[in-house]
Amino acid sequence: MDSWFFNKIAGAVLAALLVAFGSGTLSQILSGGGHGDADHKAKPGYALPVTAGAAATTAEAPVAFKFSDVGPMLKTASADNGRAAFAPCRACHTADKDGKALVGPNLYGIMGRDIASSAGFPRYSNALKGQKGPWTFEKMAAYLNDPRAAVPGNQMAFAGVKNNADLADLLVYLRTLSDSPQPLPN
Ligand code: HEC
Known part of the structure; x- marks a missing residue:
């Protein structure tokens, strides 16, 4: 093989790698996986970066949750922000x-509804x-x-909302999903 031919092949390999990096799917290529839509549809909740990110955070720094840190924030929390924080939930909930x-x-x-009663x-x-x-x-x-810690064995595949301000916003948003919203706790 002359060196000119070798360079051409090396160039082609490099170009292919660049494309792979560019589309961000190197791991898929290494594992032999495709881009196939069927792949994605087969796994509900697959494309939830929030879940993965929060899970990683939990693993690094587990912090015991205290409602006393969130309760006082409810009075000033924003249901509008909570609606935005609810976006990842929409993958699984209306x-x-x-x-x-x-x-x-x-x-x-x-x-205010009984747990597990829809x-x-x-x-x-x-x-x-x-x-x-x-x-x-x-x-x-x-x-x-932290769904898994709060109710061990429950089936909600969601890592949890770790930021207390986001959590307070989310709670006051959930409260608005009602004909007669529950009073805020004192
Ligand atoms: C990957 C899918 C998924 C995501 C994302 C998800 N949930 Fe769930 N959720 C479930 C499933 C499944 C259950 C039922 C769990 C069980 O029965 O163990 C559930 C149960 C619940 C319940 C209890 C319902 C009841 O009737 O008692 C609440 C409240 C809830 N989810 C809120 C949320 C909120 C808020 C978010 C976003 C911050 C969220 N979920 C994200 C799948 C999901």
Whole structure:
């Protein structure tokens, strides 16, 4: 093989690698995986960077959750910001009145409703069904901060909202999903 020919091949390989990096799928190429849509559809919740990021944070610095850190923020929290913080939840939940169940139950009227009691959602885990009473702000905060720690064995594949201000915004947004919103805790 003359060196000119070798250079041409090396150049082609480099170009291919650049394309691979450019599309950000080197790991897919290394693992032999494709870009296929079927691949993505087969795994609900696959494209949730929030989940992955928060999981990584948890692994590095586990911090015990205290409702007393979030409760006082509720009075000044923003339901509008909470609506934005709810974006990743929409992959699995509808929030409108009489919205259908997706991977998770519809969340209209969730605050103050009995845990695991959405009539249109037949797939609750035994872990969540084993929880007694209604969703209070305190229970909801702990659950959304770290679903797995708050209700071990529940099936919500979501790492949790670790930022207390975001969590407070999210709670006051969930509160608005109601015909008669629950009073804020004192
Ligand atoms: C990957 C899908 C997924 C994502 C993302 C997700 N959830 Fe869930 N959620 C579920 C599933 C599934 C359940 C039922 C869990 C069980 O039965 O163990 C659930 C349950 C719940 C419940 C309890 C419902 C009830 O009727 O008692 C609440 C509240 C909730 N999710 C809120 C949220 C919020 C808020 C977010 C975003 C911050 C979120 N979820 C993100 C799948 C998801």
